[in-house]
Amino acid sequence: MTTPPMKPTTTKPATDTAARVREWLDARSEEMAELLTLLVAVESENPPGRELGHCARVLRDAMDRLWLSPEILPVTAAPAATDPTTPSGLEEPCVVRGTAGTPDGEGLVYFHGHFDVVPVQDRGQFTAVRRDGRIIGRGTADMKGGIVSMLYGAAAAQELGLLGSGRVVLHLVCDEETGSVVGAGHLRGAELIDPAALAMVTGEPSGGSIWNAARGALSLRVDVRGKEAHVGQADRGVNAFQHMLHIARPVERYATAMAERHTAFPMAPEDAPGTMVVVGGLSGGGSNFNVVPGSAYFTVDGRYNPEEDLEAEAKRLTALIDGAAREIGADASVEITQLQPPAATSSGHPAAAALARVASVVQGARPRFEMCAGILETRWYAQLGIPAFGYGAGRLDVSHGPDEYVDEAALRRCAEVYALYAGELLG
Structure with a gap:
């Protein structure tokens, strides 16, 4: 499939733009932490898929406060499954969709995430704890923390005028942990993913590396x-x-x-x-x-x-x-x-190079391109020819575990990368 042409980009985002984004995010560091704490408290375990509608409404309200034009799209859950690899028992399955920038803008970048989490080892994991610069709790790394970074990254890019005449569309789905056929599959089946998009990024716990491939x-x-x-x-x-x-x-x-x-x-x-x-x-x-x-x-x-x-x-x-x-x-x-199917985007693709360039500016070192050891929802976009990547603040080695956490500073760094990346491709 032919890849849509990329807009010309500079060699790296202007340092004054990065500083403006960082200042915007630093001023909202408490807001970001409070939102993640609120999201962790929503027990959106999957399986079985509890409190999905509740979590969607919390996200909608947060996106509304950030002027991201949210809407909740109800979807039809799959029939009850005989195997845990397929969705079963989902409560109020839905997709939360939002937009930053010009609603019908010429250029388009997708930010994609999931708000379901794997079952806890202890119910106390649904009470977030802030300690030593970290937020500890279920979903902080995978990937409610990534969602917070994407929301604030999109909002920063919009408010600071980085998007030009383009737009960022946010897709937040309910069932990634059980196959993603209900959420992302609905987006694909309903033709709500535009093949002409310049790129897609999901805030999965890559630990600062760029996942350009997945099994x-x-x-x-x-x-x-x-x-x-x-x-x-x-x-x-x-x-x-x-x-x-x-x-x-x-x-x-x-x-x-x-x-x-x-x-x-x-x-x-x-x-x-x-x-x-x-x-x-x-x-x-x-x-x-x-x-x-x-x-x-x-x-x-x-x-x-x-x-x-x-x-x-x-x-x-x-x-x-x-x-x-x-x-x-x-x-x-x-x-x-x-x-x-697996998914892969060449590390030499212009969209990949742009993401690495932006991340280098924010992190102070060039990120490594890697294959994710599991499956990613990048596949739903890559199948349409859209360059798709996983990049997030969380760490894979603590995700799903009893001591799952994310660094608050990393949340802001990733939000900065997302804002600058959207600006690099669209501005």
């Missing part, structure tokens, strides 16, 4: 059917569990082989470049301890490097499972529960 996801559920019989008549049954074990063995060998297929993209940690596949993350079956199991199932979940063809790997896995079932006459079926 794809392929998830399967394998169901095996047998015939129940009481242990006293076990010879009359067909043991689905034993059949499942036979079918799973070639899949385990496949997972081992895929871990040795490395990516050419830099990533951290450096010793984990292979495609990762987990066999049996979920498994079960049977009806009682003294009954031959008449059913059994297991899941397969993989994170595939950008070099892999997920359609081909789905066919390959299905063929392995079908072949193993035929060897022993087992009755088995395969359901693909998730297939999300």
Whole structure:
């Protein structure tokens, strides 16, 4: 797909512009911290997807105060899922959409984020704690902190006149932690993502690096059917569990082989470049301890490097499972529960160079381009030919953990980068 032409840019943002943005943000440092504290208190755990509407309304009110023209777009949730890799049980699923700059401006940059968070280890994580320059709590790194930086970055760019005749559109979605089909998928399906956009950035916890690539996801559920019989008549049954074990063995060998297929993209940690596949993350079956199991199932979940063809790997896995079932006459079926392609934008793309240039000015050092070890919502934009990046204040190694945190100074630095980046592309 042809990439839209970029507006000419200077070699780096003017230092006086960076100083103006920094001064604007520093004056609002308490506002930013208070908003993040408020967002952490909204228990938007996903799964199961609680308090999503509440969180959307908090974001709408904050965006309204920042003159970002917010609206809440209701979406239709997917049917109840049989696997946690697909959305299920979402309460008031929605997208919050806002705009900075000229509503119908010629140039367009997307800021994208998600306001759902993974389940906590302790309910106390929903009470944010400010300590030693950090805000500690669920979602501070991934990625309610990133949302705060994006909102204030967009507002700074708008108020300081950095956007010229262009605009920043903010998309905040509700279900990234369970596949993003309901939120970002709705944006794509409803044609609310403009392929002519100059770039997209999401505030995921990259720790100051630029994620210009991310893995794809392929998830399967394998169901095996047998015939129940009481242990006293076990010879009359067909043991689905034993059949499942036979079918799973070639899949385990496949997972081992895929871990040795490395990516050419830099990533951290450096010793984990292979495609990762987990066999049996979920498994079960049977009806009682003294009954031959008449059913059994297991899941397969993989994170595939950008070099892999997920359609081909789905066919390959299905063929392995079908072949193993035929060897022993087992009755088995395969359901693909998730297939999300990887995403990559060249680090040499003009939009990538502009982001690195701006981040260098703010950070004082050139950021490293890396591949994210997981999947990113950049894929929904990259599929349309839009250069898409992850760049955020949080750290991946503390995200999802019991001591998740974000540095307050890093929140402001990232907001500065977002404001200057939008100005670099649009001003």
